[in-house]
Amino acid sequence: MPQSEATSKQAETTRNNSKGGLFDWLYTDIAIDLGTANTLIHSRNHGIVLNEPSIVALNTENQAVAIGHEARLMHEKTHQKIRTVRPLRDGVIADFEVAEHMIRGMIKKVKVRWYSSTRKMVVCVPSGITEVEKRAVRDSAEHAGAKEVYLVDEPMAAAIGIGLDVHEPVGNMIVDIGGGTTEIAVIALSGIVYSQSVRLGGDELNEDIINYFRRNHNLLIGERTAEQVKHILGSATPLDEELELSVKGRDLVNGVPRTRIVTSKDIREAISESVNTIVESVTKSLEQTPPELSADILDRGIFLTGGGALLKNLDKLITETTDLPVHIAEDPLTAVVRGTGKVLEDLEYYRAILT
Numbered sequence: 001m002p003q004s005e006a007t008s009k010q011a012e013t014t015r016n017n018s019k020g021g022l023f024d025w026l027y028t029d030i031a032i033d034l035g036t037a038n039t040l041i042h043s044r045n046h047g048i049v050l051n052e053p054s055i056v057a058l059n060t061e062n063q064a065v066a067i068g069h070e071a072r073l074m075h076e077k078t079h080q081k082i083r084t085v086r087p088l089r090d091g092v093i094a095d096f097e098v099a100e101h102m103i104r105g106m107i108k109k110v111k112v113r114w115y116s117s118t119r120k121m122v123v124c125v126p127s128g129i130t131e132v133e134k135r136a137v138r139d140s141a142e143h144a145g146a147k148e149v150y151l152v153d154e155p156m157a158a159a160i161g162i163g164l165d166v167h168e169p170v171g172n173m174i175v176d177i178g179g180g181t182t183e184i185a186v187i188a189l190s191g192i193v194y195s196q197s198v199r200l201g202g203d204e205l206n207e208d209i210i211n212y213f214r215r216n217h218n219l220l221i222g223e224r225t226a227e228q229v230k231h232i233l234g235s236a237t238p239l240d241e242e243l244e245l246s247v248k249g250r251d252l253v254n255g256v257p258r259t260r261i262v263t264s265k266d267i268r269e270a271i272s273e274s275v276n277t278i279v280e281s282v283t284k285s286l287e288q289t290p291p292e293l294s295a296d297i298l299d300r301g302i303f304l305t306g307g308g309a310l311l312k313n314l315d316k317l318i319t320e321t322t323d324l325p326v327h328i329a330e331d332p333l334t335a336v337v338r339g340t341g342k343v344l345e346d347l348e349y350y351r352a353i354l355t
């Protein structure tokens, strides 16, 4: 057998060994996209097994009474004995204790057998976070029961998730727009050549919408309503057919419930400053990209992932501004966890990209 073939066979064996073992049934190996807005879990050999909002409802003794979807239903509707908390802010853990409750609770939901324990956990983190913030993620994962914790940069996970070969000597630009952060990265040869993490994402657009109603309609609306308005009316450039929606909230003058009609044009104006900041960050990143990689990006275009990629016409606005083709990933909300899951399934193959 030629030596190169023998080496590749050996590599394949190592990879297969890292994929499974005799006592695997005792363990649940998982990959987590611990996001500001949503947490997703991929379980080894089972794919995505959980996709829930990153929210926890706590009682007065700080015990978790609901996690994820159930807690989201309670959000902004609680009484004195229950409070809802979003433990992540701007892509990083802001409330360590609650984050731990959340991770534990979510792992419990996806456990196949009551006696199985978590062995390996791959967690993705924003590329711009500090060592202290990374430590917090690692500690939370360990306290939640993981024996081995591996971290992956979010844009790298997104690139793997959408099927790009991150090992090849070709530049790819990923723009991952989440709830709390926008991650822009140029990836080549298993590494991040350039990255920028802007602490601005979909949550900021919701804030813009809440402020718009307060200022222009004297109407107080909640986070969930703002999110709904963004999904239905939000856009980055004019729509072929502009839309309108009646929105319910509380009148700030006399305190009674009221309905107001708003259009997609109103909402576009309300979120334009934040949307432009995201687009400016993309152009700034292009300016910082080494020329040979710029040439690759010109050929291949920019890849958009994360829930923010679903904002209507955002791809169009980025194309108009940069003159580059822009591709929205298939199912952008799951791209990061799909990539993190691929890393978990083949840790040897992806060892070079672990942070």
Ligand SMILES: Nc1ncnc2c1ncn2[C@@H]1O[C@H](COP(=O)(O)OP(=O)(O)OP(=O)(O)O)[C@@H](O)[C@H]1O
Pocket (backbone or CB within 6 Å): 033, 034, 035, 036, 037, 038, 039, 090, 091, 092, 177, 178, 179, 180, 181, 182, 201, 202, 203, 227, 230, 231, 234, 305, 306, 307, 308, 309, 310, 311, 312, 332, 333
């Ligand atoms: N159709 C849509 N239009 C506009 N925004 C959307 C749409 N669907 C989801 N979003 C936004 O996507 C964001 C959530 O995306 P995602 O789940 O990728 O973020 P995350 O991973 O939780 O956040 P981060 O990466 O910042 O930690 C939310 O702000 C949500 O409002």
